[in-house]
Amino acid sequence: MKLHELAHVLKDVNPERSMPHPEVVIRGISYKSQEVEEGYLFVAIKGHKQNGHHYIDEAIENGACAVIGEEVERGLEVPYFQVENSRKALSLISDHYYHFPTADKILIGVTGTNGKTTTGSLIRNILEDNGWSCAFFGSTNNVINGEVYTTGNTTPTLLEINRRLYGSNDDVVVIEVSSHALTQHRVEGVAFDYALFTNLSHDHLDYHGSMENYFQAKKKLFGMLKKSGKAIINTDNHWGALLAEQLRGQGQPVISIGEKDMDDVKVDRYTSNPNSLLLKDGDGTLSMRPSLYGLHNMYNIAMAYATVVQIGVKAEDAVFSIERFEGVEGRFTVMELKSGTAVAIDYSHTPDALFHCLNTTRELCAGKLIHLFGFRGDRDGSKRKEMISISSELSDQYILTSDDLNSVTSEEMKDILIDLQEKYGNRNGRVILDRTRAIEEALASTGENDWVLITGKGHETYQQSYHYPVENDGEAVSFLDEK
Template sequence: MELHEVGAILNSKTRDSVMEHSKTIIRGISYKSQDVQEGYLFVAIKGYQQDGHLYIQQAIDNGACAIIGEEKWPNLSVPYFQVENSRKALGLISDHYYDFPTDGKILIGVTGTNGKTTTSSLITHILENNGSSCAFFGSTKNIINGKVYPTINTTPNLLEINRLLAGSKDDVVVMEVSSHALTQHRIEGLSFDYALFTNLSHDHLDYHGSMEDYFQAKRKLFEMLKEDGKAIVNTDDYWGQQLASQLVGHGVPTITIGEYGKRDVKLESYASNPRSLLLKENNEIISIKPLLYGLHNMYNIAIAYGTAKQIGVEKEGIVQSIERFEGVEGRFNVKHLNNGATLIIDYAHTPDALFHCLNTVREQVSNKVIHVFGFRGDRDTTKRREMISISSEMSDCYILTFDDLNSVSQIEMKNTLIGLQEKYGNEKGKVITDRTLAIESAINMAETGDWILITGKGYEKYQQRYYYPVQDDEEAALYFLNEKEE
């Protein structure tokens, strides 16, 4: 790409300085000044913690040949393009730079509060087991051409997506789409063949302000459907029902999923032990024996089934794939411990996810349920009371402990947990701030047949050091058991 093309793509008025350098070859694009190399185009983005405009000179010193930004920035030694929205510009330019790498691929976007990772992973599993190669963008990892790449955000920005897809030979792109990515224009310019809605519940209100604003953020995905694109929506969810009504009103083909009323894919019945699921589609009953636990996962299965059918996968192939799907790392992973107890590790960090997690455990066990969880620093504080209420009602014992502290001090978080327990907890609960000691305490009190549920982190690594030299929840539990045996 040559520099003069940037102005045309952005519909930006070119200055004389741009014309002087019009034949300059752009050798890369970055929004991080420290990553800029000779011949790069630097895009200055106003973030929520840092403003990229403050690093324009650093980018130039590192070799930037041109800058895109939102503010007036006179007297630069390289051409400068002023735009209304740098994030949009980044996506637009990266599309051209990487020659539109999503063209010719089926693009599937999955949004919702809970279930995005499981649903996306399940769809990928079904499609790959039925002859399609899938690229995957999710909160746990990115996969291109079968190779796994680390991920920082649930949804990368379009520059990262295009960079990874530039050499992709995959037929399908499956993408978790967060509300942050939608409001921050991270995927501006993508057009989806299928947009999926799992559910909407209390989360991220520190960012969005209200449930209505949170819903409107999620709704943006469905405005990015291709002209012949389709929506697949869980209409048992209140917000899903609102979404489906709006989409149908605008003539968008919408496949409804649910247990109640008339649905295109209906959850006819579900048994927890032994696990079995009956779906109904076009008056035909589809029998499935899933490996996944819980009613919430049956909704995920139904959404994945409906999506795969729309793409053209045969029913038998979908069912066989679902029955072989073992789940996602960190999502209701079951470990049978050598002390006779069962350990569950799950990422649940919202009231709705916590309810479904505990309810699923209750479906499996009549013995004691011990729950270990905490709250992340600098995150939505309005959901904490409800989460404690759910755990105090549904568990036999709960332990409040540290999660990621982020910028919150240990003393502040300790006082927060103690205050929450005193105000909203009951006699079932206690506070043990060290997460590994909290897990040790849970295992100590567990007897044969009891279930221990640890939520909030899944298989994410710890950000701070604890008493036991371990890196995640599973390692903490197994470390203590091994030490106890010795």
């Protein structure tokens, strides 16, 4: 892409400074000034904590040949394009720069409070088992052309998606689409073939302010469907039922998932011992024995099933793949210890997810159930009381401990946890600030037929150091089991 082509893509936007060399080739695009190299286009973005406009000079020093931003800038050494929304401009430009790499692929967007990763991963596995090459962008990793890459945000920017997919041979792309990504226009311009809504419950209210705002953010995904696109919605929750009603009122085709006879794919019967699921799809009935546990995962399975059969996978082939799927790391990952204790590690960090996770563990547990969890610093504090209430009701004992501190100090978090326990906890709960010490104490208090449920972090690496030299909950459990 050349500078004059950039001006054409941005249409009515004229650079603040004339272009002395309109044929200059843009050799890369970045919104991170430290990553800018000679000949790059720098896009200045106003973030939640940082303002990219403050780093324009650094980007130019590093070799930026042009800059895009929202604020008025004067006297820059390179052409400056002032736009109304830098994030939208970034998406638009990256599509042109990488020659629209998603245009010839089937695009699936998955949104919801809980279940995005499991549903998206299951879709990918079923498709891969049945002859489709499938890329995946999710909170645990990104997979393109079968290669696995680490990830930062749940949903990367379209620039990063296009960069990864440029030259990709994948037939299908599955993207976990967070409410933050939709609000921040990270996937602006993407036209989805399928949009999935797993559920909506209390989360991110520190960012969105209200459940209605949170819902409206999620709803944006369904405005990005192609004319031939389909919405696949779990209607067994208030927000899903509302979304389906609103979309149908607009003439949008909706495939409903739920326990009602009228649902397109019905979660008809689930038992946990033995683990079995019965789905009804139209006139057909499908019986399966999935490896995943919990009613919430049966909905994830139904969502994935409904999607892949629309794409062209035969029902019986989908069932075969579902039964082979062993789950996602950190999503109810079960470890059997030498003592006979079972440990489940899960990412649950919302009241609804915690409720389902504890219920699932309770169904499997023949002995004592100890729950270990914490709260992230500088995050939505309004859900903490409810989460403690759920844990105190469904576990035999619970331990409040550290999660990511962010900008909160260790001592501040200790005071927060003690205060929460005193106000909302019961006598079966206690506070152990060091997460690895808390895990050690939980394991020491259990034996054969007992379960320990560790929630909040899942697959994620610890952000701070603890007493034992481990990097995540799984490593902590393994280390202490061998100790």
